[in-house]
Amino acid sequence: MPKPPRISEAEWEVMNVLWESSPRAANEVADEICQRMRWHPKTVKTLLGRLVRKGALRYREEGNRYLYSPALPRGRFVDAESRSFVERVFGGHAAPALVHFVETMDLSDDDLQELRSMIDRKQKEDERP
Amino acid sequence: MPKPPRISEAEWEVMNVLWESSPRAANEVADEICQRMRWHPKTVKTLLGRLVRKGALRYREEGNRYLYSPALPRGRFVDAESRSFVERVFGGHAAPALVHFVETMDLSDDDLQELRSMIDRKQKEDERP
DNA sequence: TTGACACGACTACATCTGTAATCTAACTTG
DNA sequence: CAAGTTAGATTACAGATGTAGTCGTGTCAA
Numbered sequence: 001m002p003k004p005p006r007i008s009e010a011e012w013e014v015m016n017v018l019w020e021s022s023p024r025a026a027n028e029v030a031d032e033i034c035q036r037m038r039w040h041p042k043t044v045k046t047l048l049g050r051l052v053r054k055g056a057l058r059y060r061e062e063g064n065r066y067l068y069s070p071a072l073p074r075g076r077f078v079d080a081e082s083r084s085f086v087e088r089v090f091g092g093h094a095a096p097a098l099v100h101f102v103e104t105m106d107l108s109d110d111d112l113q114e115l116r117s118m119i120d121r122k123q124k125e126d127e128r129p
Numbered sequence: 130m131p132k133p134p135r136i137s138e139a140e141w142e143v144m145n146v147l148w149e150s151s152p153r154a155a156n157e158v159a160d161e162i163c164q165r166m167r168w169h170p171k172t173v174k175t176l177l178g179r180l181v182r183k184g185a186l187r188y189r190e191e192g193n194r195y196l197y198s199p200a201l202p203r204g205r206f207v208d209a210e211s212r213s214f215v216e217r218v219f220g221g222h223a224a225p226a227l228v229h230f231v232e233t234m235d236l237s238d239d240d241l242q243e244l245r246s247m248i249d250r251k252q253k254e255d256e257r258p
Numbered sequence: 259t260t261g262a263c264a265c266g267a268c269t270a271c272a273t274c275t276g277t278a279a280t281c282t283a284a285c286t287t288g
Numbered sequence: 289c290a291a292g293t294t295a296g297a298t299t300a301c302a303g304a305t306g307t308a309g310t311c312g313t314g315t316c317a318a
Binding site: 009012016077078079081082084085086088089090091094095097098099100101102103104105106107108109111112113114115116118119120122123126 | 138141145206207208210211213214215217218219220223224226227228229230231232233234235236237238240241242243244245247248249251252255
Binding site: 006008009010011039040045046047050063064 | 274275276278279285
C-alpha cells in the first residue's frame, strides 16, 4: 500500500472532482472546476499532469485523449492530510483538535446527534474490546 | 483584528515554541528546536526572520540580540488553519471531519468522555439559546 | 588593542505552487 | 490535401518553502 503523495490546495480541488466521479477527460474536469473557481482551463491541465507525475492520478488513453482517475482512494489522502494537520497544529494530539472543532465550527443538531452516538459506540467498544 | 498570515509547516514549528514561552532570543528558540528536529540553527534564524516579515512574530531589542514573541495569539492561527483544512479536505463540512477524527484517531477514554460532555453542553445550548 | 565570536542582515539555491502560454502532432472539415 | 482545431507535452515565471552559507559589525577576552 503506497503512501499517498502530498498534494497542494489547488491539487485537492482537482482530486475532489475525480473522486466524485471518474474516469473523466481533462476537459470534463476543467469544465466542472472552471464553473466553480475562476481558473483557466490550462491551469487544470497543468495540475492534472502534475498529479499524474506525483502518482496521485492514473490515466487511460481513449481515442485522442486521456481519461483520468484517482490512483488511490480518497480516504488515504484524507487520513494523511488529517494526521499532518493534527501534528502541525495540535502537536499530534487529536483530542484538542476535536474540542476546537466542536467549539468553533458550525454543527447542526443532527451533526451533534450523530457525533454523540458515534462516541457512545466507541465507548462501548472500549469497555469490552 | 488583523487576519493571521499563512504560515508553513516549518514555520509552525517555530511559532509553537514561542507560543509555549516568549519572549525568547533566537538562540533559545534554535536550541530547543534543534534538540527535537534535525535542523541547522541557521535555518531557525531564517524562519524567525520570515515570520517577522509576515507579521506573525514581533521582536524587541535587548542588548545585542532580539527577543521574539508571537504577534497574535495561537488561537487565531489555529482557527484559520482549521478552517482551511476543513475546506480543502472536507469541502467545508465540519461534521465529516469530526467523524473521521473520532473514527481514525487515537482517543483515550477520558478524551471520549470529555468530548461527550462537551457535546451534551452544546445540545443543551441549542435547545434553549 | 586585536583577534575570535556572536548576532542579525543579506544572499543562495533547488523545489513546489499557482497560474498560464506556446509547441507539436493528430483529427476534422472544406 | 491544406488549414484550423484539439489534446497532451513542454516551457515560463514569480512567489513560497526548506535549508543553509556569507557578510559586516559590535563585543568580550587576552
